Amino acid sequence: MSDAPREHCGIVGIRCRDEGIVSYLYWSLLTLNHRGHESYGVAVFNPYGHVSIEKGLGLISDLGLEELHAWERELRGRLGIGHVRYATSGQLSSKADLFADAQPVADEYLGKNLCIAFNGNVTNLLEVTEELAGGANRRSDAHALLRLLLEEYVKRDDVAGALRLIFEELGGAFALVGLTESGELFAFKDPHGIRPLSYGFSDDVGLVGVASESPALAVNGIGLSEELRPGELVIISDDGSVERKIVRSECECFCAFEYAYFARPDSRFRGCYVYEVRRELGRKLAQRYHEIARNIDVIVPVPQTAEDAAYGFHLETGKPVEPVIVRHRYLKHRAFITPAEQRKLILLHKYNLLLDRVRGKRVALIDDSIVRGDTLSHIIHVLRGAGAREVHVFSTFPKISNPCFYGIDMATFQELIGFNRDEEDVARLLGADSVNYQRIEDFCDAVGASNLCFACVTGGYPTPYAQKLAEEGRKLAFEGGRAEGRLFEVIGGGRCRA
Ligand code: SF4
Numbered sequence: 001m002s003d004a005p006r007e008h009c010g011i012v013g014i015r016c017r018d019e020g021i022v023s024y025l026y027w028s029l030l031t032l033n034h035r036g037h038e039s040y041g042v043a044v045f046n047p048y049g050h051v052s053i054e055k056g057l058g059l060i061s062d063l064g065l066e067e068l069h070a071w072e073r074e075l076r077g078r079l080g081i082g083h084v085r086y087a088t089s090g091q092l093s094s095k096a097d098l099f100a101d102a103q104p105v106a107d108e109y110l111g112k113n114l115c116i117a118f119n120g121n122v123t124n125l126l127e128v129t130e131e132l133a134g135g136a137n138r139r140s141d142a143h144a145l146l147r148l149l150l151e152e153y154v155k156r157d158d159v160a161g162a163l164r165l166i167f168e169e170l171g172g173a174f175a176l177v178g179l180t181e182s183g184e185l186f187a188f189k190d191p192h193g194i195r196p197l198s199y200g201f202s203d204d205v206g207l208v209g210v211a212s213e214s215p216a217l218a219v220n221g222i223g224l225s226e227e228l229r230p231g232e233l234v235i236i237s238d239d240g241s242v243e244r245k246i247v248r249s250e251c252e253c254f255c256a257f258e259y260a261y262f263a264r265p266d267s268r269f270r271g272c273y274v275y276e277v278r279r280e281l282g283r284k285l286a287q288r289y290h291e292i293a294r295n296i297d298v299i300v301p302v303p304q305t306a307e308d309a310a311y312g313f314h315l316e317t318g319k320p321v322e323p324v325i326v327r328h329r330y331l332k333h334r335a336f337i338t339p340a341e342q343r344k345l346i347l348l349h350k351y352n353l354l355l356d357r358v359r360g361k362r363v364a365l366i367d368d369s370i371v372r373g374d375t376l377s378h379i380i381h382v383l384r385g386a387g388a389r390e391v392h393v394f395s396t397f398p399k400i401s402n403p404c405f406y407g408i409d410m411a412t413f414q415e416l417i418g419f420n421r422d423e424e425d426v427a428r429l430l431g432a433d434s435v436n437y438q439r440i441e442d443f444c445d446a447v448g449a450s451n452l453c454f455a456c457v458t459g460g461y462p463t464p465y466a467q468k469l470a471e472e473g474r475k476l477a478f479e480g481g482r483a484e485g486r487l488f489e490v491i492g493g494g495r496c497r498a
Contacts, residue, residue, distance in 0.1 A: 008262075009118070009119040011211065012028040012212070013187050013210045013236070015236045016078055020072065022072045025044075025080050027219045027220055028082060028217070032084050036083075036085040039085045040063070040083065040102070041054060041102050045185070049181060051106060081177040101139065105142050112181065114178060116179075120407040122141040122145055128144070145166075159178075167231075172465075173255075175187075175196065185237075187210040191230055192463065194253055195212075198214045199234055202223065208222075227254075227269055233246075259274055260281065260397040271448075277446050278308035283313065288436075289394070293317050294317065296319055299322070302366065324358055325351050328349065359386060363391045366396070367393065370399070370435070371410055392436065393427070393434070395438060401418040402470060405469060406453070413476075417429060419477065455470075
């Protein structure tokens with residue numbers, strides 16, 4: 001869906017036996033490229049005790065072979081980290097800004113150096129950065145987080161102690177990887193475990209590492225991996241030894257949206273494959289809304305994340321699935337930040353529909369989620385124009401009516417079609433006969449767990465600062481005010497205290 005929130009970021013950290021770490025990082029980042037299209041980068045700890053960084057703009061698949069080989073020659077080492085980015089914080093106005101914010105980022109303070117790559121959002125960024133020493137780089141939350149960590153690291157020369165301390169002050173969601181100048185790769189998952197981070201090793205291929213999603217490890221031969229526990233720190237030394245410990249943990253709240261939309265279908269989170277969960281989500285929708293489901297003629301998935309759910313819907317109802325909507329793969333424009341007229345044009349060109357498959361039929365249109373609704377209303381309009389008799393929308397994710405402050409780019413109330421509207425209102429706006437959202441209890445059944453974050457659905461945030469931010473944002477939205485940017489960057493200058 002073009003109006004769906006963009007993927008946030010993907011991170012990886014690997015230790016190999018030889019000194020050719022760059023090629024492992026490259027393959028992992030390629031596998032994570034769906035999580036960030038704007039920039040990519042790698043950092044390598046070399047045998048002389050230095051960390052070297054290379055970055056680029058766009059997709060990592062755009063990196064030419066010659067440039068990759070140059071990186072492989074110049075960045076020799078056994079420890080490295082990598083990052084693909086979609087900005088959910090920082091400045092977005094120019095290529096120079098995007099390049100300056102590309103990660104990994106490195107900093108030096110009182111003779112010590114650290115380098116990190118980060119996925120998530122610091123919600124009380126302005127508040128915590130007020131306390132940073134003069135001259136600190138505050139241009140994005142990654143820079144500020146790095147500086148905060150570095151200042152504590154300088155005081156105690158211990159990553160675990162520095163992390164424990166700064167996470168007492170920070171609000172938000174974080175998964176990060178980093179390199180110290182003494183040859184340690186560290187990886188940390190936030191105390192609520194909101195953002196994903198997998199750990200795995202393989203003696204056969206001589207690798208140990210962490211990554212946002214398990215396929216980024218599997219691509220390098222680490223077939224078995226497990227999700228880090230909330231607040232867990234992993235330290236991998238240059239000699240290959242590994243230390244794992246809980247630094248600070250709270251009740252687990254893993255992002256439910258990873259299952260519905262963000263993650264690759266072949267990713268494994270907490271013991272199950274995402275495609276299995278999605279198939280189950282489709283079944284659950286067909287069961288919950290069986291009165292509507294049994295009367296439809298054809299199931300149409302919105303490509304591509306809804307395809308597994310459409311198959312589950314088919315298994316439950318026996319109705320045929322038709323790949324009616326064909327998406328142009330190479331259209332790279334970001335429809336949701338372009339002016340309205342251009343945006344319409346992009347939507348028009350982004351999808352082609354095989355219209356004769358729906359003429360006179362009652363359609364079950366399956367989508368992973370409904371965020372802003374632009375694409376969906378366009379598709380419904382075209383389906384109706386092609387003679388579809390009825391169009392019933394089924395969303396595998398429950399109704400999103402609150403912003404996310406945890407690294408997903410849907411950070412205001414007003415942009416959400418589900419804000420302050422019930423199902424009938426949303427159906428009317430979309431031009432659908434009905435809109436049928438997944439129930440939270442059915443979603444948890446499909447995942448086989450209930451310790452999930454549904455803050456964008458319920459408005460109940462696992463961290464107090466985000467809760468406060470949401471309450472202020474909701475008040476502003478009901479008063480007719482409009483946040484000119486992401487709520488955590490504009491409301492109260494980030495000064496409201498948890
Ligand atoms: S608010 Fe929604 S999108 Fe954000 S972390 Fe929670 S479930 Fe995921």
